[in-house]
Amino acid sequence: MANDESRISKGIANRAVAPAVLSGIRTPGECAEDTSPYSIRASSFFRHSTFGIRHLVNPMRILSGIQPSGPLHIGNYFGMMQPAIALQAEGEALYFIADYHALTTLRDAETLRVNSHRVALDFLACGLDPERATLFRHSDVPQVTELAWILSTVAPMGLLERATSYKDKLARGMSANVGLFSYPILMAADILIYDSDVVPVGKDQKQHIEITRDLAVKMNETFGQVFKLPEARIRAATETVPGIDGQKMSKSYGNNIDIFGDEKETRKRVMSIVTDSTPVEAPKDSERSTIVQLYSLFASKDELANMKERFKKGGTGYGDFKKELFEKLWEYLAPMRKRREEILRDKSYIDNVLARGAKHANEIANQVMQRVRAAVGLR
Ligand code: TYM
Numbered sequence: 001m002a003n004d005e006s007r008i009s010k011g012i013a014n015r016a017v018a019p020a021v022l023s024g025i026r027t028p029g030e031c032a033e034d035t036s037p038y039s040i041r042a043s044s045f046f047r048h049s050t051f052g053i054r055h056l057v058n059p060m061r062i063l064s065g066i067q068p069s070g071p072l073h074i075g076n077y078f079g080m081m082q083p084a085i086a087l088q089a090e091g092e093a094l095y096f097i098a099d100y101h102a103l104t105t106l107r108d109a110e111t112l113r114v115n116s117h118r119v120a121l122d123f124l125a126c127g128l129d130p131e132r133a134t135l136f137r138h139s140d141v142p143q144v145t146e147l148a149w150i151l152s153t154v155a156p157m158g159l160l161e162r163a164t165s166y167k168d169k170l171a172r173g174m175s176a177n178v179g180l181f182s183y184p185i186l187m188a189a190d191i192l193i194y195d196s197d198v199v200p201v202g203k204d205q206k207q208h209i210e211i212t213r214d215l216a217v218k219m220n221e222t223f224g225q226v227f228k229l230p231e232a233r234i235r236a237a238t239e240t241v242p243g244i245d246g247q248k249m250s251k252s253y254g255n256n257i258d259i260f261g262d263e264k265e266t267r268k269r270v271m272s273i274v275t276d277s278t279p280v281e282a283p284k285d286s287e288r289s290t291i292v293q294l295y296s297l298f299a300s301k302d303e304l305a306n307m308k309e310r311f312k313k314g315g316t317g318y319g320d321f322k323k324e325l326f327e328k329l330w331e332y333l334a335p336m337r338k339r340r341e342e343i344l345r346d347k348s349y350i351d352n353v354l355a356r357g358a359k360h361a362n363e364i365a366n367q368v369m370q371r372v373r374a375a376v377g378l379r
Contacts, residue, residue: 060091063196063230065098065138065187068115069106072122073256074329075241075249078297079202083235085127087200093133094194094361095123100138100145100186104179120350122260125340136357138190141365147189148182150376154218155185164207172252188212193365196230203239204248206232223375238297244273246290257294259333260340270294270326275318284318286311291321298328 064084066076084095097119099112106112116137128135138144160166163184170176184207191199191212199209209232216227240248243255250256257269273291278284286292286308296304307324310316343349373379 060197061195062087062091062093062198062200062233063095063191063194064200065096065101065190066119066123067098067102068112068119069102070115070251071256071258071260072119073243073249073251073258074294074297075202075243075256077126077259078238078241079235080200081123081126081128082238083200083233084133085129087198087233088129088133091197094136094196094357094364095128095133096136096138096141096190096357096361098138098190101183104177104183105174117350120354121340121343124343124350124353125336126259127336127339130353130356134357134360135353136361137354140354140358141193141361143362143365143369144186144189144193147193147369147372148186150372151188151192151215151219152182152185154222155182155215156218159211159214160184163211165204184208184211185215188215191230192216192227193368194361195228195364195368197228198233199230200233200235202241203234206234219375226372226375241297242290242293244269244290246274257329260337263330266330267326270329271319271322273318273322273325278318280317281314283314284311291318291325295321295325295328298325298332303328 062084064080066072066080072081084093087093097116099116102112102115106115120135123135124130160181166176166181166183169180174180187208188211191209192215199205199212201209209230213229216229219226243249243253244257245253245255247253247255257266261269273294275289275291289311292304292307292311295307299307307321311321370379
């Protein structure tokens with residue numbers, strides 16, 4: 001996995017932490033002797049080193065979020081959900097439904113409620129295991145907005161003015177509300193409030209993690225060592241999944257293929273992938289083809305090599321390649337559709353998972369907020 005993932009840790013190195021302020025903070029894989037003042041977390045466990053010294057081993061903490069602004073698409077799946085699901089075996093994972101964030105664009109209460117529930121359902125259906133990872137709603141941890149306020153008091157205006165996602169949204173004609181502008185501050189709070197080590201995301205979130213690190217450094221410089229610095233975890237092969245028009249797949253571009261779209265609609269979306277006008281018999285360029293890029297997500301190495309070969313050879317039309325892509329995609333997603341049906345049969349399952357998740361997320365957030373309030377003088 002290390003080969004196809006790039007760790008983004010631009011600029012500032014993770015600093016040493018002062019135990020007096022940072023009680024309980026760990027770095028990934030870090031060991032501290034149990035005579036230290038570090039507090040013992042529920043998630044920590046003990047091991048014995050070869051020297052017979054008892055060490056406290058804190059697992060890496062993994063955090064990510066997803067907005068409930070509509071049905072999830074395969075860009076969300078390969079960019080964030082699949083890597084996040086893989087990481088749940090490697091540390092303490094916390095994943096949340098970013099409903100506060102969705103408020104910056106969604107103004108219908110019932111739609112927000114339905115979408116939030118649906119994101120939970122879809123994430124669980126895709127393989128999030130609530131026994132290993134914590135799933136919760138952003139708004140079940142309202143302390144995060146308090147932290148966002150505190151961070152906003154040290155955030156330079158210029159830092160936010162340079163945020164590309166805000167500038168992109170303005171360029172696409174969205175009206176500029178303050179929430180949209182300060183979105184990166186809330187996102188920084190989302191990450192820092194759990195002492196997160198690693199944040200699995202698609203490439204479009206890279207700048208937000210850099211802003212998070214900048215704000216953490218600013219806080220540490222101003223108030224002493226309050227926060228540790230998280231790292232983005234971006235999987236190079238799927239950092240930007242293209243949509244049916246070849247641009248980044250996004251709900252707001254209308255070029256999405258949904259994970260749980262119905263068969264007819266999904267087939268239609270795949271068959272509308274934009275191609276050039278190369279005739280059937282002519283060789284085709286597989287390197288720049290959206291069909292091939294999407295096929296590579298679902299097919300085996302051999303299947304992919306075979307499709308590329310047939311692109312080069314000519315004699316097969318884009319329509320036939322799209323049909324193959326649809327079949328592969330549909331087959332790949334079948335176990336998730338099945339799991340989704342099963343979850344839907346248990347009416348209280350999702351609510352129970354979210355309630356448990358909220359409880360655990362609150363425990364962590366409360367500990368960190370105590371530290372933050374003490375550091376800035378609110379307590
Ligand atoms: P959101 O809801 O837009 O997207 C959720 C995740 O899916 C990834 N993604 C993609 N990856 C590859 N190719 C694509 N075409 C594609 N489209 C979406 C996104 O990169 C993201 O990882 N601000 C975040 C949500 C958030 C968050 C956080 C994430 C709020 N707080 C704290 C991490 C940590 C967002 O709007 O993601």
